[in-house]
Amino acid sequence: MNRLRNELVVYAGRLRVDPWARDLGPAWLLIRDGRFEEIAPGRTRPAEWPDARPALDLGRAVVLPGLVDSHVHLTESGDGTGEDVAAARTDSERVELGVENARTALRAGITTVADCGGPPEAVFAVRARTAALPDCARTLVAAAPITTPRGHTWRFGGEARDAAAVRELAERFALAGADFIKVMASGGGTPGAPAWEPSFPEESLRVAVETAAALGRPLKVHCLSAGSMRTAVAAGVTLIEHGKFRTAGEDGGGFDPAVAHLLAEAGAVICPTLSVGHHVLAAPPDVSGDAGTLWRRRHPHDLDDFRRLVESGVRMVSGTDAGWRFTPFHALPGELRLMAGAGMTNREALAAATTGAAAALGMGDRIGRIAPGYQADFIAADADPVDDLTALDRLHAVARDGHVIR
Structure with a gap:
């Protein structure tokens, strides 16, 4: 050449x-x-x-x-598309969507994205395509999130009934080339898997921690409740996605100072994904529907809980959850402003999207500075x-x- x-x-x-x-x-x-x-x-x-x-x-x-978005879903559309429509897409359609989403991210200055879950064949194909396309963000993938039977995002193909199945899936995804492992420690947006209900017991999460370490892969664990974070920290988890304090009453009363203290003492890092609520509320009410009603209650509490976590000394990295609900793939600059507006300095927010995010992904010696x-x-x-x-x-x-x- x-x-x-x-x-x-x-x-x-x-x-x-x-x-x-x-x-x-x-x-x-x-x-x-x-x-x-x-x-x-x-x-x-x-x-x-x-x-x-x-x-x-x-x-x-x-x-x-360049900026790092530590939490995206490239094979999702980020336009409020329902689960039924998203599930009906072919792998080919998901790959084309993923490539275009990675292209959108790079145009916004996001040079690396971490895909936190999708159908394995599709996300691996997206990574291969984007690696060869200089106008797309660098893509890291986790394959399917490991979840309980019919748990959050079960449709991606990562269901595990017990600790042995967690180990088997983590090994299979790593062997296939996953850059990191993702586990769902609580429910989430999937119908029938409430956010406030823990998913795996401590034993299964500890197996995930040990297996990921043995494979040399970072482990990201989805937690949307105080109980799930408490269990995750006890199992040795250090990278937590979302870090919310959901309750069945959705009353904003779930913040637990003791859990915040545990997170800080353990040196855990949270990727708060504040953009999700922000973009749901930015959508017209006739489009956001029930999600808009729900997030009008949730979002103020999420911002306040974030502030209290920062004040407790919990470290943060940036991630938007782009692709989920109404979150677009150029959302990261806005995410940093949300983080700065809710308790971090501009410098800390920028570090969360560069040096901090790179280190959390195990790439602190390659990207982020x-x-x-x-x-x-x-x-x-x-x-x-x-x-x-x-x-x-x-x-x-x-x-x-x-x-x-x-």
Whole structure:
């Protein structure tokens, strides 16, 4: 292959290598074969870099790492489509939908997405397709969530009756190439699987923890109630999806300070997916229907519970649940503003979508910051998101693996 096609020089007017950097001076970036090879601070291009390399001038922008959405469902539509319609799609239709959703995510500056559950053959095919398409976000997949019989998302094919079945499914999905393992520790939006009811006992979750560790895979566990989080922490779970305190009464009274303390003491990380309620409420009432009525009660409590978790010292990473209900695949910048508005600083929210999310996915040495050896994922905004998170809505450039798509 022509060597010049694998090399790119970028000039950044202000470079933010990660959310914690304090010096946002000008810098030159040398990208080779999809990775950052060298970073040269200052306004002067290094003399030893030949002028023949293609160059991108972002002298009027703040250049920072690409964003990570830790929780999406690429084979879902995010337009309020009902379970019956979604279940009737063919795998081919799901794959085409997933590729387009990954394309939408990248255009929004989201260079990596973690698909937290779908039909295994479809999500593996989406990952293979998007890996070869530079205009799509990098895709990590979990295959089907492991759930109880007729539990939440059972239609994806991950039903497990007991601890032995949990182990067998985790091993099967990892052998097939899953990047991480997903387990449902409570019910959720699937009819007949209430969010406030725990699913697996501690024994089954402990088997999931041990199996994922033995396979070298991160384990993400869906928890929508205090009881499910308590059981998960007792089993050794450290990555919790949603982290809600649902009750049968849906009265917002489920927050448990003791559980918040357990989470903080265990060093657990929560992906709060605040976007779900936000986008349900943004839909017209005649479209959102019963979901709108439900989330008008839920969402204020979710925001307050998030604030109380942050105040308790629980760490957060970013994820939107894009594809579920009405959540679109460009929702992550808005998710960060929800997180900042409910108790985090802008800097902390940005870290949740870069360094923190990368570390939680076991990729902290590959993505989430701009440094030599890291994948050349970057975005360029007209202002520093640490000062103004709305800058993430005004991007001048987006690149995954050094391929600039806008």
